[in-house]
Amino acid sequence: MADFIAKTIEEGEMPSTQIIIPPIEHKEWKLFTDGASTSDGSGAGLMLVSPEEKEFTYALHFEFSTTNNEAEYEALLAGLRLARDLNIQHLKAFVNSLLVVNQVTGTFEARSPTIQQYLAKAKELIRQFTGFEIEHARRSQKKKADALSKLASITFAHSAKEVLVETLERRSIEAEEGNDLYPDEDNTWMKPIKDYLAYGLLPEDKGEARKIRIKAPSYKLQDGKLYRKSLLTPWLRCVGPSQATIIIQEMREGVCGFHAGLRSIVAKIMRLGY
Known part of the structure; x- marks a missing residue:
């Protein structure tokens, strides 16, 4: 920021x-996400691409343990929140996890209670966009987000300053207390x-x-x-x-x-x- x-x-x-x-009314932005859970830690990487092909990279480091699927959902939720806060109206998401894609589209059912909460949160955010598509990212499409997620899961001390890094202290599905830092x-x-x-x-x-x-x-x-x-x-x-x-x-x-x-x-x- x-x-x-x-x-x-x-x-x-x-x-x-x-x-x-400002909001983009008719042009489509692209979102690439990837989450990683390793023995050294968990993290996520995402990349927003503007209609003019300008790339905005973002990395998340989790201070809580996750499974690979949960890390993938955290990456998607972070990307959706970022796109929403930028007032992007039309978004096409390319997600590393085929399972997450199929659960969001309704092809697969989410059975785990935790994953059900993640899925519900994702659908809640998706409804805020005028247009939304989601696809499984091809290998060539996800290289940068994949690198960011693995970097964030281990350490971000050597991140380039062009990469925004945020640490999440709790899961995105946990309730948050409202706090308006700039009340009208x-x-x-x-x-x-x-x-x-x-x-x-x-x-x-x-x-x-x-x-x-x-x-x-x-x-x-x-x-x-x-x-x-x-x-x-x-x-x-x-x-x-x-x-x-x-x-x-x-x-x-x-x-x-x-x-x-x-x-x-x-x-x-x-x-x-x-």
Whole structure:
């Protein structure tokens, strides 16, 4: 995420926002996944390929033991979550495990209670895509994801910095406690735009109402959160002052604090008065 922010923010554009990828309405992305369980550990590798054939690689290291089938499901679930969070609408998945493919398509039945939970979670995520296909990956297609999964299952100390690595402390099928790190604030500059987009409400002042009508087409309300639209650049998650402060602190001192590109961006943000 740190690399993504550093590469995405163009020179001169420094809004106080959280960045996400815009949705792809008609173009298909490809997902390649592979899970590995060895005596040294378990892990998963996945690769997202954009319609323009740009590759995004990702590796997962599990701090819990898994069977090979469970590792394959963890890889698939991680890929589905990543694609969902990037607002990808059309996805074609190439999975290393023929068993997982046949269970997802309904050809084979999942008998193990644990695998049944994994299958249910996968179907839940799949329903969030406009279009979805799944196939068994051919040997030539799965080399990179296979290498990532084996690397993550043993160690990721020598991973190239272009590969994002995440450690999972618990299984994806275990219940998670909800925690919104960036809760929406009530009375900010966003409220009039939200009210207009959601309910058609406008301020009583005619001048302010006219401004909202002009601004509104540049924004979209999704799941109660406001995003600024863009055709050529990533969508921008709109945030209030307190949220912006939290994000800047994370960029400067938190999980991104040691990233050189982020430090330079934070310095510019501060100079511009955000």
